[in-house]
Amino acid sequence: MPRPAANLRLPFLPDPLAHYKRFIAVMSGAVLEVQHVRKTYGATVALDDVSLTVAEGELFGLLGPNGAGKTTLISIICGLLDADAGEVRLFGQPLQRRRRDLRQLIGLAPQELALYPNLTARENLLFFGRLYGLGTPELHARVSELLQAVGLLERADERVATFSGGMKRRLHLAAAVVHRPRLLVLDEPTVGVDPQSRNHLFELIRTFNRTGMTIVYTSHYLAEVENLCSRLAILDDGRLRACDTLPRLLALLDGQLLLTVRELNRDFLERLPLLPGVKNAVQKDGRLEITTDGLAELLPRVVRLAAEVGVHILAIDAQPPSLERVFLHLTGRELRD
Numbered sequence: 001m002p003r004p005a006a007n008l009r010l011p012f013l014p015d016p017l018a019h020y021k022r023f024i025a026v027m028s029g030a031v032l033e034v035q036h037v038r039k040t041y042g043a044t045v046a047l048d049d050v051s052l053t054v055a056e057g058e059l060f061g062l063l064g065p066n067g068a069g070k071t072t073l074i075s076i077i078c079g080l081l082d083a084d085a086g087e088v089r090l091f092g093q094p095l096q097r098r099r100r101d102l103r104q105l106i107g108l109a110p111q112e113l114a115l116y117p118n119l120t121a122r123e124n125l126l127f128f129g130r131l132y133g134l135g136t137p138e139l140h141a142r143v144s145e146l147l148q149a150v151g152l153l154e155r156a157d158e159r160v161a162t163f164s165g166g167m168k169r170r171l172h173l174a175a176a177v178v179h180r181p182r183l184l185v186l187d188e189p190t191v192g193v194d195p196q197s198r199n200h201l202f203e204l205i206r207t208f209n210r211t212g213m214t215i216v217y218t219s220h221y222l223a224e225v226e227n228l229c230s231r232l233a234i235l236d237d238g239r240l241r242a243c244d245t246l247p248r249l250l251a252l253l254d255g256q257l258l259l260t261v262r263e264l265n266r267d268f269l270e271r272l273p274l275l276p277g278v279k280n281a282v283q284k285d286g287r288l289e290i291t292t293d294g295l296a297e298l299l300p301r302v303v304r305l306a307a308e309v310g311v312h313i314l315a316i317d318a319q320p321p322s323l324e325r326v327f328l329h330l331t332g333r334e335l336r337d
């Protein structure tokens with residue numbers, strides 16, 4: 001088939017290949033592709049050769065400590081900042097600053113609250129909706145629907161300055177989705193939020209995701225990413241240390257069984273390393289530390305062996321691999337919640 005000549009396109013006509021391009025992007029399933037992105041601020045390397053892909057419908061976590069490069073990465077993804085090198089593709093197409101149509105498909109809730117304190121909740125959402133070009137009847141219906149969803153309908157006509165931190169965060173989230181984006185990017189959305197509002201935010205995020213919205217969730221809280229996200233990337237010092245599902249990341253590490261007994265005997269010490277699943281066993285701090293890749297299966301075997309050889313178990317502490325330990329393993333340092 002002959003290729004369409006580039007000069008056949010007139011500036012006032014829509015791209016004849018637009019539907020085709022969109023079809024390809026949807027079929028490939030990739031909403032976001034980040035390829036070899038690098039960004040420096042003077043001598044600081046904020047991002048160093050970062051590549052990752054987010055598929056349609058994912059709730060994807062971007063986890064890293066303060067200064068890891070998360071905000072820089074999402075600013076590049078949202079077209080607010082240019083990378084020094086590398087490429088970002090959204091819905092299969094290269095992101096460029098002038099691609100307003102692509103940026104319209106993204107909703108961003110930045111870390112800093114972007115709300116007008118002297119406007120009411122409703123006025124704020126109407127303002128952001130108009131910015132995205134929503135028509136009046138549709139916009140009013142959408143704003144009421146969102147105020148209801150984020151639990152602020154009763155306070156809709158009060159000034160945002162009178163709201164609690166949690167209420168502001170919920171409104172901030174509503175403002176990011178007023179135009180029904182296909183990709184929602186959240187930068188540390190629970191900063192300054194009490195536990196109850198945090199749970200409410202999680203439920204909202206899950207609900208948006210269930211309706212088909214792809215979500216990139218940025219946080220330095222391990223537990224948040226662990227509970228919410230189906231796949232996650234670990235970013236540290238501008239570098240991507242891992243990008244996978246939680247079970248596959250946890251599989252990088254072995255589980256541990258910490259055993260405290262009244263008195264060890266020779267039979268037990270000789271037969272323990274022979275039990276299926278035992279990778280290593282050492283005595284440390286008055287306990288026996290057993291490393292295993294099959295914690296659940298090993299536990300009853302150890303208890304049975306102890307009973308057989310007359311060893312009295314005082315305490316057993318089973319420690320499955322945790323994201324916290326995976327983070328330590330990959331980065332060499334702890335990420336404290």
Ligand code: ATP
Pocket residue numbers: 041044045046064065066067068069070071072073220
């Ligand atoms: P936080 O969670 O604290 O916002 P982060 O993971 O989002 O951290 P970034 O804000 O992307 O990290 O910062 C990455 C690195 O780049 C840090 O060392 C930061 O000091 C530096 N940095 C970020 N923005 C600038 C800037 N405008 N000028 C100079 N350095 C910057």
